[in-house]
Amino acid sequence: xxxxxxxxxxxxxxxxxxxxxxxxxxxxxxxxxxxxxxxxxxxxxxxxxxxxxxxxxxxxxxxxxxxxxxxxxxxxxxxxxxxxxxxxxxxxxxxxxxxxxxxxxxxxxxxxxxxxxxxxxxxxxxxxxxxxxxxxxxxxxxxxxxxxxxxxxxxxxxxxxxxxxxxxxxxxxxxxxxxxxxxxxxxxxxxxxxxxxxxxxxxxxxxxxxxxxxxxxxx
Amino acid sequence: xxxxxxxxxxxxxxxxxxxxxxxxxxxxxxxxxxxxxxxxxxxxxxxxxxxxxxxxxxxxxxxxxxxxxxxxxxxxxxxxxxxxxxxxxxxxxxxxxxxxxxxxxxxxxxxxxxxxxxxxxxxxxxxxxxxxxxxxxxxxxxxxxxxxxxxxxxxxxxxxxxxxxxxxxxxxxxxxxxxxxxxxxxxxxxxxxxxxxxxxxxxxxxxxxxxxxxxxxxxxxxxxxxxxxxxxxxxxxxxxxxxxxxxxx
Numbered sequence: 001x002x003x004x005x006x007x008x009x010x011x012x013x014x015x016x017x018x019x020x021x022x023x024x025x026x027x028x029x030x031x032x033x034x035x036x037x038x039x040x041x042x043x044x045x046x047x048x049x050x051x052x053x054x055x056x057x058x059x060x061x062x063x064x065x066x067x068x069x070x071x072x073x074x075x076x077x078x079x080x081x082x083x084x085x086x087x088x089x090x091x092x093x094x095x096x097x098x099x100x101x102x103x104x105x106x107x108x109x110x111x112x113x114x115x116x117x118x119x120x121x122x123x124x125x126x127x128x129x130x131x132x133x134x135x136x137x138x139x140x141x142x143x144x145x146x147x148x149x150x151x152x153x154x155x156x157x158x159x160x161x162x163x164x165x166x167x168x169x170x171x172x173x174x175x176x177x178x179x180x181x182x183x184x185x186x187x188x189x190x191x192x193x194x195x196x197x198x199x200x201x202x203x204x205x206x207x208x209x210x211x212x213x214x215x216x217x218x219x
Numbered sequence: 220x221x222x223x224x225x226x227x228x229x230x231x232x233x234x235x236x237x238x239x240x241x242x243x244x245x246x247x248x249x250x251x252x253x254x255x256x257x258x259x260x261x262x263x264x265x266x267x268x269x270x271x272x273x274x275x276x277x278x279x280x281x282x283x284x285x286x287x288x289x290x291x292x293x294x295x296x297x298x299x300x301x302x303x304x305x306x307x308x309x310x311x312x313x314x315x316x317x318x319x320x321x322x323x324x325x326x327x328x329x330x331x332x333x334x335x336x337x338x339x340x341x342x343x344x345x346x347x348x349x350x351x352x353x354x355x356x357x358x359x360x361x362x363x364x365x366x367x368x369x370x371x372x373x374x375x376x377x378x379x380x381x382x383x384x385x386x387x388x389x390x391x392x393x394x395x396x397x398x399x400x401x402x403x404x405x406x407x408x409x410x411x412x413x414x415x416x417x418x419x420x421x422x423x424x425x426x427x428x429x430x431x432x433x434x435x436x437x438x439x440x441x442x443x444x445x446x447x448x449x450x451x452x453x454x455x456x457x458x459x460x461x462x463x464x465x466x467x468x
Contacts, residue, residue, distance in 0.1 A: 122313035122372075125270050126327035126379060127302040129295070136330055140317045218317045218359040 004188055011179050011192060015172050019196055022171040026089075027158045030096035034157070035150075037101030042109040043134075056105075063102035069163050071095050076167040088169045092161070100157045107149035111142045144215040151208040155201055162197075172196060223248050223304075223382055223414065224269055229278030229289065231264055231438075238264045239275065240438040246383065246416055251409040253425040253446075254418045256435035257461065262418045265435065266385050269416065270305040271298050283382070303331075306376035310388040312368040314360040320371050321347065321356040327379045339378070346374040350404050366397030373404055384408070386417040390424075402428075422465045426450055434458055 044056040063071070076091040086094070115138055123133040165174035176193040180186045224246040231239035238261045246252055246269075254262040267273040268280065275289045282304045287297050306327075314323050324343035328334040334342075347353045350370040360368050369389055376384055389405070390398040402424050409415055409428045419425060425432060425446065432449040434442035442449055442458055452458045 116311075116313070118309060118311050118313035119315065121272055122307075122309060122315070125272060125302060125305070125307040126375075127299050127331040128327075129299070132330055136326065137315055144317075219361055 004185065007179075007183050007185055008188060008192060011176075011183075011189060012196075014179070015175050015193055015196055018170055018172045018175040019200065022164070022169055023158065023161050023200070026092055026096065026161050026164065026169075026171070027154075030093050030100060030161075031154050031157055033093070033097035034100035034104055034153075037097060038104035038108050038150075041101060041105035042112060045105070045109060046112065059098075060102045060105060063099050064106075068095070068099050068160055069166065071099060072163055072167055088164065088167050091167060092164045092169060096157055096160065099160075100153055103156070104150055104153040107153055108142065108146050110149065111146035112138060114145050115141050144212070144219075147208060147212050147215060151204065155204060158200060158204070159197060223283060224416075225279075225281040226268075227279040227281070229268065229275045229280065231261075231268060231273060231275040238438050239268070242278070242440065244433070244440065244443070246414070248382070248414050249412045250430045251413075251415045251417065251428055252431045252433060253429035254416065254433045254435060255420075255422070255425060255461070256433075256441075260435040261438040262433075262435045263387055264438075265433075266307075266387050266416060266418050269383065269385055270302050270307055272307070303379075304381060305383045305385055306379045306381035307385040307387065308369070308372050308376050308389050310391050312360070312365070312372045312392070314368055314371055314375070316360050318359075319356070320352065320358050320360065320363070323360065323371055324374045324378050327375065332379070342378055343374070346377050347371070349377075350374050351400075364397060365393045366400045369393065369401045370404055373401075373408075377408075382414060384413055384415045386415065386419070388418050388420065390419065390421060420465070422462065434461070 041056045041060065044052040045060070047053060072091065072095045075095045076086065076088060079086065079091075119137055119141070120133060123137045128136065161171060162173040164171050165177065172193050176189050180189045183189065224244075226242045226244045229239055229242040230237065242265065254265060256262045264273055268275050269282075271280075271287075271293065274293060278289050280287045280289060280301070282301055285297065285300050285304070287293055287301065314320075315326065318326060321340065321343050324346055325336070325339040328339040328342060329336060344353060344356065347356055350373055352367060352370055352374070355363060355367060355371075360371065363371065373389075386405070390401050393401060398421070402421070405415070405417065405424075406428050417425075417429075429446040432442060432444065432446050433440055434449065436457065442452070442455065449458065450462065452462075
């Protein structure tokens with residue numbers, strides 16, 4: 001067996017292990033929080049209370065308008081200057097949740113706006129309150145429409161977690177860097193890292209397909 | 220006859236354009252009123268003001284003992300109270316696509332009226348049978364023809380047991396073959412003595428079913444009276460030309 005082959009086989013498990021220990025839990029947790037933020041933000045930006053629209057608009061503007069890596073550095077390296085010291089995990093979860101929340105709020109807002117006005121009117125003319133209309137009529141239809149764009153946001157998040165290597169978290173990318181330093185095989189090792197990301201995203205894409213099929217059963 | 224819906228000095232503006240000009244009208248219980256008029260005359264707007272899907276800027280709207288001063292902000296409570304007395308059927312049906320037919324009909328009674336599921340289901344089945352669709356109960360709206368969807372929408376409206384049924388061009392999105400099945404349901408309801416207000420372009424239907432005709436143009440009521448008098452009208456040139464132009468379509 002060639003030397004490259006041996007290195008690749010030896011490296012596979014340590015990199016995958018970092019994926020299972022860091023990349024996946026970080027992505028899932030951040031995404032769950034991001035979705036809560038995204039729904040609240042989307043509704044606030046469509047509300048008729050102008051202060052809500054303004055405050056949440058400001059939030060989206062800032063988090064979409066600045067680089068994710070810079071945000072991560074501000075939270076992890078910057079905030080200690082004003083007395084807020086966060087460990088790398090907490091800093092990562094906060095940053096990724098807020099960043100993905102900003103993007104996903106737009107995906108959700110677009111999906112809600114895509115639902116015909118007649119759906120609101122029909123529900124309101126039955127005498128439903130705003131929250132009843134949202135829960136019973138708008139939310140189920142929004143889920144279907146928002147699946148593709150929100151999965152996009154999720155995929156972006158999964159790949160974006162590779163940035164945590166720069167704030168000391170031992171994710172797949174950092175493990176890859178360490179192995180590269182030892183073996184001098186950057187092409188091989190980084191390709192291996194890329195392949196494992198691709199594997200994760202492939203699983204996600206498959207899940208998206210199943211969910212879409214399920215959510216579209218009434219079409 | 221009991222007086223139910225009353226408009227007093229109602230004005231409605233859209234971006235500075237006055238869509239309804241000083242409307243004073245009463246709609247009575249048990250009556251079928253058909254609202255006619257050219258496009259843009261304000262007939263749909265008038266209908267949509269009855270359940271406050273459009274909110275007029277001035278005047279008073281009364282349904283039974285609920286009286287709403289339209290020049291003031293309307294509370295959620297007032298809005299819901301007005302809507303509980305009416306149910307609307309739309310030109311584009313607006314069924315909830317993610318719910319099966321029976322669920323569509325049960326949704327209002329269960330969510331809004333807080334009826335027991337079993338009772339609401341019983342009522343839903345009965346109403347679907349009435350509009351001839353008991354065999355489509357477990358279908359999704361997308362599996363139905365336009366005429367069938369509109370009949371489900373009528374059952375959904377009836378399930379709320381409203382004092383007034385509002386129809387906004389209920390057959391305009393249907394081809395003539397499907398229009399008939401919906402009009403037949405409307406005729407049956409009218410004959411049962413339901414209180415109905417219908418906006419339509421179908422003159423022969425209006426002639427056959429309406430107890431009363433309202434003719435609107437430019438946001439004003441040009442005619443308000445018995446159906447026969449409207450169609451036999453000899454004095455008003457505008458109404459005569461309207462009726463004639465419709466007959467060539």
